[in-house]
Amino acid sequence: MKTTQELKELLYKNKTVADQQPDAIAEANAFCEGYKAFLNAAKTEREAAAYSEQLLKQAGYKPFVPGMALNAGDKVYLINRSKCVLAATIGERSMAEGFHLNIAHIDSPRLDLRPVPLFEKDGLAYFRTHYYGGIRKYQWPTIPLALHGVVCREDGTTVTITIGENDEDPVFTITDLLPHLGREQNQKKLPDAITAENLNVVLGSLPIADTDAENRIKLSILGLLNEMYGIAERDFVTAEIEIVPAFKARDVGLDRSMIGAYGHDDRVDAYPALMAEIEVQHPAHTTVCILTDKEEVGSDGVTGMNSMYAYHFLQQLCAATGVDSIAAFQASKCLSADVTAAYDPSFSEAFEPDNGTYAGRGVAIYKYTGAGGKSSTSDANAELVSYLTRLMNKNGVVWQIGEMGRLDLGGGGTIAKYVANRDIDTIDIGVPVLAMHSPFEVVSKADVYMAYRTFRAFCADAE
Template sequence: MENTEFKELKKQLLSTKKNGYDRPLDQAAMEAYCDGYKAFLDAGKTERLCAAEVIRLAEERGYRPYTRGMALSAGDKVYLSNRGKAVLLACIGERSLAEGAQIAAAHIDSPRLDLKPNPLYEDAELAYFKTHYYGGIRKYQWVTIPLELHGVVALRDGTAVQVNIGGDSGDPRLVITDLLPHLGAEQAKKPLATAIPAETLNLLLGSRPIGGEEDSGRVKLAVMKLLNGKYGITEDDFASAELEAVPAVNACDIGLDRSMIGAYGHDDRVCAYAALRALLDLERTPARTAVCVLADKEEIGSDGVTGMQSA
């Protein structure tokens, strides 16, 4: 077999991997898609925020809430929000569902730090929130970086208060402290997985006291006063709160050639955004109903009422 014939046969029959830039591409369209993805990441740093952003984008494209029993026709665009933490979207196709549907699924939760039910405490005249990690985290990555807090607090009167600390421009940020290098000699001898114990991942909240020198818990009370002034909550309300700490950084371009994206929450929002855009960018009614499932709780086994194992 001639060498040229061999190369041609190899090209036709065998799989060959190519750098994406070696394939035909629309550079402007690719950059626009990535800009949209970065905005999606910045707006949805928790599963609640991500679900809200999905709904906002869907409604801009004509999607409307689905209610059980409502009549649907080909071309209708509907969505269903599951407790504000998971979203299902569908563009109704021309064919009956008996002929099948096209479904894309991804999850919108990411590893993070959750507040414990009674998180607020004071130690050495510093106030902290106790946390418990959600999903698989590399604990050493969460110390000494700016963090923001998002979530919901259910008050005694039944109203839900949205909490956002550190997410807006000019907001203060939170942090988890670590040992200075010259004080961390023993820590440095430990394996990576155990050098930062999980019980030390506590959020530093403040150091400015109120009251007199003889009073106790002055910094804790000062922090609680600030939270009450902004959100109307008391310490007892933390028992009915769902608050999550996430990195206080926005998506950015990585590399001198800007060929990569650095951000919190790539897993699995990179897939969630692609699945969502597949529906939102449909230019005509699909033959089969197109469905996008964006679920919660994947990081801890997909359990719970908003996970993929729920009804």
């Protein structure tokens, strides 16, 4: 008969990183300085791709050209339509033995400008917006906002716009009703108190001097934009301009153990995955890091994982080494690196504590995502879960496992099912996030670091 202590050893233990690996906290703090710089420089998917390309070039990666000769240890990369990053390190073994894929997304919930965005009403000029992804609309008014994006002008040239990030820049905002006049608004359900049509960004209030002109404030704003960027109202049709929070990533808490920022979902997994790919040298398996777009709106389109762009890249790698891509896919493993919800004691009723994932307790794996009865998920098999947990244990990674909240409250999906649909074994893993999809999400530095150590171990693994 086992003793009580021996029986206790059979329990699933979910301890903090600080308790299990106190020495890792300083390493996590150092690693996250680079991550905060990434966050501040990469508030859109285009900026994230451009920043990542700089890091890849500095690390010696060469642009991939279909048909080029590839040898073990070579590092190549490809940028898809300025919004996706594909980076690979060629392994010592044949690609027929499979790829090791780390895939994260670099788009985040935000506000986009509508095709005809600029209007004037009762003494103010505004931009109309269309929300992108699953935002809670009431969270976006009364915070400082910035404009980021590109405009393809009539003459065929492209101009980049960034306003609101430098200290000397103006910022923008969305107004809300004052509490003194908010009695009727207070009676509305939360999703109805601020509607999509309320999310208009304030641009200015000064009219042009001509008192006989119509839309004097709108014309003033257009004149300023034309002076700064050489654009006219027609150019908004061929623009991609995003409205994002203007604040920078900041340490949270007196102990500085957390990071608050816009865009943790999913740059908090993208940066560690990219760094692990950059640092790997002469891996056994060919490693591939993919930073993709459009996850927040279903992964469709030519830059989403539901398209063929990433699989074409893998097929071209196989072709360059004379390997059948079907065999390579069947032998591959993928970590679908996306965030999950961190258990929030302030809203404990939304979670099931035993199956929650907690900030500060390590990187989280989740066998399935989706909603309700596991709909829209790939549901990783037991063998793949066993492989990953053994790998993490062997490499000293602090990890936890769980689900996203109580059943039937909602749910969420990742890109895992799109990769699994290509006959690639795929499992979800990521950093737990507090206030996910808000303009200011919060993560534990220790969890970010454990995600990085997982991706690094996966890149180097020879199993």
